[in-house]
Amino acid sequence: MKRERENGTNGNNGTDGGTERRRDGETERRKVIPSVSLSLRPSVPLPLRLFRTLLLLTLVATTACALKANRPNLPGIFPSPLIAKQTGKPPIIIIPGITGSELVNQTTGEKLWPELFPKDKETLALPITSTTLSENRDDLIASRVIESAQLIKFIPEIGVYGALLRALENHGGYRRGDIDAPLPDGGHDTYYLFAYDWRRDNVEAARKLAGKIAEIKRRTNKPDLRFDIIAHSMGGLIARYFAMYGDLDVLGDERPQPDWRGARSIGRLLLFGTPNAGSMDALRSLIYGYSITCYQAGIMLCRA
Secondary structure, rough: OOEEEEOOOOOOOOOEEEEEEEEEEEEEEOOOOOOOOOOOOOOOOHHHHHHHHHHHHHHHHHHHOOOOOOOHHHHHOOHHHHHHHHOOOOEEEEEOOOOOOOOOOOOOOOEOOOOOOOOOOOOOOOOOOOHHHOOOOOEEEEEEOEEEEEEOOOOOOEOOHHHHHHHHHOOOOOHHHEOOOOOOHHHHHHHHOOOOOOOOHHHHHEEEEEEHHHHOOOOHOOOOOEEEEEEEEEHHHHHHHHHHHOOOOOOOOOOOOOOHHHHHHHHEEEEEEEOOOHHHHHHHHHHHHOHHHHHHHHOOOOOO
C-alpha cells in the first residue's frame, strides 16, 4: 500500500517545505525547492541586441585589420640573385579553402561573394532539389581565387591569399599562369590558381582539378608533368581526393579502394589547416545551419 502526503507550511513538517512518502513501511523524505521565478536580468530590446551584434562584428573586423602577422625574412631565405638563376621549377597549383573563391552570377555578372551582409540572404544558398548532388545547380560560378576582400564598408580590405602570391612572384621566381588557358611554356616556373564553387560537392571539384591538370599537360606537351600543390583547409580535401582517385567518382562504391592515379601527377603536396580527420563544424552546420556572416566574423552569433 502506497500513501503520499505533502506538507505545506502549515503541516506537521511544513517548516522546511518537505515532502514525506511512505513506501512499504519505509519513510523517505526529500527536499522540495519552492518554484520561484527570478529575473536576473531584464529583457533586452531587439534594436539594442542588433546594435550590440553589429558593434561586436565591427570590433572583430577592425581588430583583424589592425593585427599584422609576423612576416619571415623572405629576401634572406630566397636571395634574388640565386632565385633568378634557378629555372625549370615544377609548376604550382594553389587550392583555396572554403569561401576562398569569388562567386559571381554568370547571367548578370553580379559578384555575390565575398559579401558579408548580402542584400538577399538566400542568394548563396545552393538549391537542393535532387538526391544526385551534381544535379543541384544555379547560376553562380567560381570566377577567381580571392586575394583580398572588403567585407564591411569603411573598413580596410583584409588579405586572403594575396601575400602568398606576391611571395611566389617576388621571392620564389614564379609567374602567374591561367589555369583555364595555359601557355605552351607553362610547365615550369609557373603557378596556377584553382578556383571552385565551395558550396558544391568536393568530388566534383576534384574531378574538375583533374581535367585542368590534364589540359596543362596537353598544352605544354608534357604528359609526365608533375605539379607541386599548395592546398588550404577544405582545398586539402580536394587535393587528397584527387591524389587517391584522380577523376573517378567513387562515392557510390561500397568500399572504394584508392589506386592513387592522381598522385602520379603530384610532385609535392602541402596541406595547411586541412581537416583530414573530420571537422566539428560539419556537425555544427547540420544542427544550427551554416552562416556566412558568423563564419567570417569568427564567432557564433547566429546559433539558435
